[in-house]
Amino acid sequence: MIKVTITQNGELLDTIEFDADNVIASAGGLRVVFRDAMQDCPANGLWHRVTHAAGTVAGRRYLRGADKPHDAVIDGPLSILDEAPDLPPDHRDDIEQDPGARADNDLYHLDRDPDETDEEYRERCKMLGCDESGHIRLPRRRPVACLVPCIICGRPLEDDSAGNNQPVRGLAFQCGGHWPSAVFDAAPGWLEINICEPCLQRAAGRQLVLHGDRASRSLPAIYKLWQWPKRSKDHLP
Known part of the structure; x- marks a missing residue:
């Protein structure tokens, strides 16, 4: 771990720590972890890595005392959540699916x-x-249930990987923690939840699901509403 201390006129401004993967920035009592940020570093020299780590912190502008991004950068993506209707999911709902859509794996x-x-x-x-x-x-394998059901409706899900939490007709989401949540941040491992496809489809229909992407880890993410894909019979597996 490399530690860089930034001072101005003898006053401590910031502290940046980084290794081959992550950047940890501290400003006063604030501590932010930028995971996998150093994998984009173009060179392996010490000062190249120091510059890349500092540029990551400066580019994301999350620290106290740094210039805040324009309000539209934050308010634009978040405003779509205010327009979403507050409708609870109905666990009795389900998705109609072509019985031939699932591959005959045996x-x-x-x-x-x-x-x-x-x-x-x-x-x-x-x-x-x-x-x-x-x-x-071939002999059909006995289905194995995921360790946890859908976090929304509680529907049990089958684990296609028999142990690695790969839900059938569902998705698994992982989070290693992030600031400003103090519940789980920079701890060993990650948190993981499952969401079944019926709940995910209803949430997408209510404009509650975002699709995020960024050109590189040093740039802010770009968000847009995610839509449930329309599949024709010609594209079924």
Whole structure:
């Protein structure tokens, strides 16, 4: 960990600590963690890294005493939340889904070798227990439930990864903490919640879901409303 102290006329202005991944900035009693900020550093020299860490803090302008970003930068994205209707989700609602939309994961097909004749392919299928067209139905694995259900409606979710929290018909969201919340910030590990697709679709319809992106980690994020994707039958898996 490299620590940089910034003073002016003998007065302490700021302290910046950083390693190969993160930047930690402190101004008075305020402490802000910029995660993965150093991965964008263009060079490995000490002063290049110091400049990059300082530029990250200055560019994001989150610290006390730094110039605040224009009000429109903050108020614009947040104003859409004020217009969202305050309607609680109904746990009885559900999403209509094509029964063929989910892949038949237990049906396996044996690929042919480039120079394999029809007779050789049929013989290999027979040897491996496939039918003449090369298909075999593998034993279906027993479904495993996610450790936690949907945080909105409490609907149980199946874990497709059997342990790594990959919800079927749902999404998992992680948070490593952030300022100004003091509940969970810069602690080991992360917090994780699950949201089922029906609740996520209703929230998107009520304009409660944001899609964020940024050109680089040193620039402010750009937000827009996220819309539930419209899938045609031609694009179903």
